[in-house]
Amino acid sequence: MPTQSVEAAPDTRGAALPGFAVAAIREEGRWRCVRLDAEALVDLDAAITALRTQRSTGAVLGLLDVDDEFFVLLRPSAGGVRLLISDAVAALDYDVAADVLDLLRVELPPDDDVLDDPWPEGDLGILADLGLPADELEVLVSDLELYPDEQLDTIARRCGFAGQLDEIVNS
Secondary structure, X not given: OOOOOOOOOXXXXXXXXXXXXXXXXXXXXXXXXXXXXXXXXOOHHHHHHHHHOOOXXXXXXXXXXXXXXXXXXXXXXXXXXXXXXXXXXXXXXXXXXXXXXXXXOOOOOOOHHHHHOOOOEEOOOXXXXXXXXXXXXXXXXXXOOOOHHHHHHHHHHHHOOHHHHXXXXXX
């Protein structure tokens, strides 16, 4: 009996991924961006730890563009970390996305039909004090015509650090 060769889908869990991890730090009314270690794209704890090492009297915001499939926003606070993931369904394929949902205490629904369309999960008000209200962020995240890097660029532009983000990402 002949056998068929079937190519397995790539396993993205735990592997190094394309994308970028950046910390945007606001001090005395000015933004600066620094690249985070690539491990932040696959390990949420590594991303949170890297952000907590960025000392600032102002805002510290983490931006993860994971495999150009989805993005995660992280914002450390005294009581924990505020999180937003652009596509909760990504938790099926990416450890970092599953970790975000775990930290948010959100479970994916068991109905496979619901998992056909992406949806954001987390704190849509994460950037409200930085110039991007929750309702506008929800519209941006829901725009399926935009890639995650384009969404993050729009977020950076609205918050005032697009130039700094562009410089880090394209260097």
